[in-house]
Each structure stands twice: as structure tokens, then as C-alpha cells.
Amino acid sequence: MQSVNFRYLFPNYGGVTRLFIDYVYNFKNVQRFYNYNFNDLDNLNSLIESVLKNYKNREKVVEILKRQNFYYENFSAREKLELLSRDNTLAVVTGQQVGLMSGPLYTIYKIITAIKLSDFLSEKFKDFNFVPVFYLESEDHDFFEANHVKVFNSSNELVKIEFNPEDTPRENYGPVGEIKFNDRFESVLRKFEEELQDSEFKNDVISFVRSTYKEGFNFAESFAKFVGGLFKNHGLVFLNPNDAELKRFLVPIFEREIDEHPKLSNLIVDVSAELEERYHAQVKPRAMNLFLFYRGGRYPIEPAEEKGMFRLKGARFKFSKGELKHILETNPQALSPNVILRPICQDTLLPTIFYVAGPSEIAYFAQLKPAYIYFGLPMPVIFPRISATLIEPKVRKILEKYKVEFEELFSDFSSVAKKISTMDSDIDIDGFFKVMRSRFESLLGEVKDFVLGIEPSLGGAVDNSASKILYHINNIYEKTVNANQKRNEIILKQIEKLKINLFPENEIQERVLNVIYFLNKYGFGLIDKLFDDLEVFEFNHQIIYL
Structure with a gap:
């Protein structure tokens, strides 16, 4: 298995930051910002004991998770849910917004990391159970990040296929997970059928999409059914936090934030200032780290000018602290945590021992201790997710033909393109044929002199033949020039093919392409191949040949 050091991706690709580089390769530089070194798995017992001791409401939470997962028809999670009900079971958690058809490829890599890590830990720590859990970030309100997928069509063009529930898009759709697919979604499915190239797997893929994304389903439900179907053999458990019963367990967190704000934010500001001395602060805390669902939208709560009053940013709505506390008591589901509080809510609802995170998440967890x-x-423990690029046979052929190294490919694609295009630049067609013409003209001159010495009347015949010979040489020259131009066009097309497949939209593949493109070409067995080929403890960008 080949891999590329993340340093070659910094700072151009993959959200790789200086902090992430140190986290992966020089943890001692950042260890004060985290609780535990993800590379040290031999001394987890104290953390395991602490997580199990602090975890509450296990029985009730598991019952809710059973209800949610069975509603999502995720029956393969039954065994893991039973394990989760036991007092010696911990969760290996990852999460993502509920993007259309799972969103970019890195969501798939997150899930594979969580499952493989859970299996490893279960083998290593025989006295405990470890269950992979996907935390559905269904309350996120950034609809336009979740409403589309990007795939290559039969012409190898990157196309964006998106769903909009209305003719005129709204600025704030509220929690994306609750948005339902209406009759407009049929056009999205038809677009898929038109754009996906024909393959032996296309009918099965389209059928699978149609079975998991239906009119009347919402984003969270369809996401869980889609991902659950892909990983049906692995017992992945889903948790949707936008649930009235689960929100009851979060009331103490919300109440403390209401009563004591901006105390938490000030703590985050202090550690952010320390981070920025060397790195960067990924997120900015608000005075209050809560949202309110209001009139179909999700709005940040912030203090108003009047003492003891609050308002919603982006909506004309003010209320007192007493009114906010009344909402908390009577309808806690109307409140939602922001990025600062979301991990706290997650790890209150689950006995989380590991969280599988991407580069940006690892950066903001540095602020959350x-x-x-x-x-x-x-x-x-914040565990780096698998990061990978999938190399198709057509791309591999180009890489091998031009002897391209992956390090140079990721660090400076423009230099690779130049290398390929100038590989045979020492061929001088004009110079070669100029010399050849001169030689032929000299030889033909000698022939004419020799013939004239024998019979002067043959001079015209020699000139006529010489003209024909030079004509044919010029014809060969023109054909050679045209052939070379076509060859250069092929090289330019190969360079373009490399770039669009490996760096669509000038980003690494995992952050742009959807898994549907690869499932359509290689079938559902692709998931098993990724499980077999991807290494959970390979903390570099992995290269997988298809």
C-alpha cells in the first residue's frame, strides 16, 4: 500500500493545517490542547474507567437508539445495540452533516475508520466492548452544503446534481435533517440516471438510491438508510440528536449555558489565544453557544442590548431569560447546540472513548479541552480519520507511463503537468527536415551535374524528378507536424484527465466526489475492497488502486 505524507498536501489540499501536521507527526507540540495521545493505545484503562464512571442514562439512551435505528431499517445494528446496553461497552464515534447520498467520500472513510478501530479495540481490550456510532449532525442548517453530490459523467466531466425543495431558495431552512424530499426530487433521480455512465452496476445503484431516497423521507432518514445499506454487514449504529427524548438529557447543559454565559466562551477564547501564538483558531465561540428553532429556521441566540434580554441573530425576535428557560423546560427540542457545545452533547449521550475526526475537526477540538x-x-481520544485517493486503471496507466511520483503530484501538480508536456520537447521537427531538405537538394544537384555531363537534354527530366522528390519530402513533413500536434493534444488531454480525477475543483478527491460515482463503475463490492485495503493506523494520505 502506497501513501503520501500529509506534509505534501499542506497547505493546498484536504484542509490540512500546520496544527494537523503536528498532531499527526509531532504530538508533543500540541499535547497540552488534548486529553490523550491517539498513538498511545497501551494505557487507555484510566480513560476507559473515567468514561464508564461518568456515563449516565445508558438504558434509556439505548432504548431510544433502538427506536431510531429500527425506524431507519438499520436492523444489522441490533447486536451492537445490545452490546451498548452493557455497562462495559464504550462508543467509537464519528459524525457528519447528513449530506445527500452521504456527501463527499471522506464520510465513507470516517465510517470505515470508526468500524475498523472498534474491531481493533475489541480485540485488544477483551474486558470491554466497543461499538461504532455515527452521530447524525441533523441539526446543521447549512442546506447548500448538504443538498448536492458531484460525480463524473460519461464524458469525464464533473457534474453537480442538487435538490432544491422550492423554486426560490431560502436563506435559512432550519435543521437540514428534517427537510423532506418532495415531488421535485424525481428530477434529481432522473438527472442521476442521465449523467451516470452506463455500466453493469448502474441499474443496481439507481435502484438502491431510489429505495433509500423517496418522496416523504427527510434528509436524516434517507442518509441513515443509504449509509446503513452500504455498511449493513458491520453493525454501525446511528444517533439522531434532534429527538425530543434525547434532548431531555441535554437540559442541564443548555441550562448551565443560559445561566452562566459567557463563561464557557471566555474559556474557549483564552485557549484560542494560546493556539494562535503558533497555529490558528478553527472556530469562534459566541457569547451563548446555543441556537433556537424558530419559524422553520435555526438561529443563533445572542444577548440583546437590554439587560436580561436575548434575540435571535437574523430574525426579529426578542425574549427574556425567563422566557428562554420556559422554552427549555417545556420544549427542549427547540434548542440546539453550536459547534462548541455539540461534542459535549454528543459525549453526554454516548460513552465516547474515541472520536474519529478529519483535519478541521482535529483543529477545533484543540479549543475544546x-x-x-x-x-x-x-x-x-481524537483519532485521525482515514484519508485516501482512489486511483482508477485509466489514471494509473497515465501515472506509470510518465513515471509520476505521488509526492510531486500532491505537492505541485503544475510541475507534473509541465514535466509530462515537455518530456519529448527535444524533438525538433523543423530543424530535422531543414537539414534533410538541404541534403536532398545537394544530392539532387550532384545527380543533375552527373547526368548533364552525359546528355544535356536530360536536365529538364532531372529537375522534374527532383521537384517531385522534394514535394514528397514536404508532404511527409506536414504529416509529421500534424501527428505531433495530435500527440500533444493527447498528452494535454491526459494531463487534464489526471487533474480532474485526482484534484476535482483543485481539491483532493475525497472532499469533492461522491461514492456513487465509484459504486456505479465498480459495484457494491467496492465497500469491501476499501475495508480490506485501507489501513486504520496508516497516518498518511493513502493511495488505493481500483
């Missing part, structure tokens, strides 16, 4: 201390929760 004070939040875990503030709420008296053990901070989980």
Missing part, C-alpha cells in the same frame, strides 16, 4: 473540564466530562 476547557469545555470538557467545565462540564466535568472526560475528553475522548
